[in-house]
Amino acid sequence: MTRIKFKRGTRAQLDAAAAASGLDAGEPYFITDEGRLAIGLSAGTYEVFAKVSEASGYPSIAYPKRSSAPKIVGDVVGATLTTSALAASRLYYFPLVVPRNVVLTGLRIFGSGGGGYVVSVGIYGNATVNGNDAPGTLLASVSNLSVSTAGNKDGALSYTLMAGELYWIGLISNAATSLLSLQAAGSQTSLGRLSGGTTSIGYLYAAGSGSTLPATAPTALTEAANVTIPCVYLLE
16 A cells, blocks of 8 residues: 655644744645644645544534624623723734634724724634643734724635634734723633632733734733733624
8 A cells, every 4th residue: 555644743843844934835744742634835834624523513602604793702701892902012812713614704803093003913823832822823814904093994814714723813003002802701711810810811912013913923921811802803
């Protein structure tokens, strides 16, 4: 029987290869620590594939496609939304998992208006950093959405989120603009709670530059508890 061998390594090794532009479009990879396949999209990006155990059957959470009412990442309670200001040039990261494959046509934020402010939003793959899940390689993004006027700000992209796969939303603004946001009490608790504390961790953050999302997320990230989370809408 003819043998076919794929390049193999851990997710961290694959992320490192992507960061060094060491991948090839169309080249298959086997992620040894997750037991799943991936394929290169470019020198610095790749797509992973869900296992049958993750993608088969019915989703445990109702997730109907509703173009007129897109889902907000991390919105799990249905609490009234609020408005909060972003810190200028701060990188925000918070996790995302969908219960079915979602073919994205874009990402949306809702700005309050002001100045020449711009916001970039992206989707990162998962990486393992010091034994913890963390954002890794930037997979898709929309850059410099103008929030100088109030309202929905949409950025077009084409990307498929795989059911059961852990992704991360990355977001950064060049100035302290205000966005529609989830209240702390109405958001997901997937990042856990501060040890010994009473409030949940809303997002991870680090210092960034302007409105630029890095190709690879920084590994030194700070946990932010009891905070509002910027609303990022998933457009299908």
